[in-house]
Amino acid sequence: MAYQQEYGNPQKHRHSDYPAQVGVAKWKVTLQDVYNLSQLYKALHDWAVENGWADRDEREFPEVYYFDKDTPIGKEVHFWWRLEKAPENTKSKLFRYFMDLDFKLLGLKDAEIMYQGKKVKTKRSEFELECSGILVLDYDKTWSNSIFKNWWELFYKRSIARQFVMHKSVVFQDSMKFRDIIMDHFKLTTFMPEKEGGEYYLKRDFT
C-alpha cells in the first residue's frame, strides 16, 4: 500500500480543541409523513431564537450547511444547525452549551390532501433529525492554560459537582424541549411533562 504523507490540516471534530466536553443528550427522530414543512421550520427557528440558542439577526443564524438535490423519488435536503448558548445568570465562562442538529429530508414532494372537507397543499417526505447535546467545560481555557491544569478534573468533579450536574440537566432539558416541538407537531408522544409553549406552536393541522 502506498505511503500517505501527513498533510497540514488533519480532520478533527470542532469541539476537540476544548479541554473537556460531555455528551449529555443524543436522540434521533425519523418520521415518514405528510406535514407543513415551512410551519415546522419556523417553529423550530423561533424556539431557538426565543430560548437564547441563536441570534435574532438572520445573518447570524447558525445554519452552517445546506445541501439540495433532485432525485427521481423527490428532493433530498440536508441542513445542519450548530446552536450555541452561554449559561444564564452567570458571567463565568467555565461552561458552554452546544446543540448540534442534523436535518435530513428524503423524497420531499408536494402533496395535496383532504382535510376537514378542504383540499390542502402540504409536503410529503421522510423527516430525519439527529441531535447531540454537548456541555463543554473550561470553554475559555482558563484552567488548561494555568499552572493548576492537572487539578481541573478534581475541581469540576468534586468542588463544583452540583453546578456541573445542573448545567448537564439544562442542556438535556432544552434538547428534549426541542424534540417535543417536533413530536407535538406530528402529534406523537412527547418527553417532557408539559407542552412546550402550550398551544402556541401550531400542530400539523394544515391550516
Next chain:
Amino acid sequence: MAHKSNTPTLYAKHRGFFDVEKVIKSVQNWYVENNFSTIHIPKYKQNFPKPEGIERQVEMHGEKKVTGYVKMHIDIILHFFYLRDIELVRDGKKVKLQEGSVNIEIAGVLELDWQNRFSGSKFLEALDNFYRSYIIKYKIGDFWDDMVLDTEIEVMDLIKSELGAEVV
C-alpha cells in the same frame, strides 16, 4: 478499564388493543422515576401510513450509577406494527385506543469500573482483573447481575400491564 457484561435479553410480543402513547410515556417516566442519570432516545421511527396500518419503532437507553464502580445500562426497544386508531366502549365510556401488534425487547448491561479508575497502567489493570475475578466475583454473579435482570423484569411487567397483557 471499563468492563461490560450482558445480561439475558427479555422478549415479549403482544397483539390487541392498547394506547401507544401511554405505553411509550410510561417507559419514559419509568426511566426518570428510577433515577437514571443518562437517558437517550437514539431512535424514534415512523413509516408512511399504509392500508394495513402504521409501523413505529422506539428505542430508549438509560444509564444508572449503582456505586462508584458499578453502572447499569437498560435498553428498551418497542416495535409497533399494523397500528390503527379505533374507538372502544369500556365501562360505558368511549375510549380511543389503537389496535395492532408490538414486539418488546429489553436488554441490560452491567458495566464495571465505569470511571476508569483502574486504567492507565498495566499494574492497575492487573489489580482490577484480580479484584473482579477473585474478590467480588460472587457479588457480581449473585447480586449485581441479578439486580440488572430484576430491573429488566420490572420494566417488562410495567409495559405488559400498560398493554393489558397477563402479568404473573
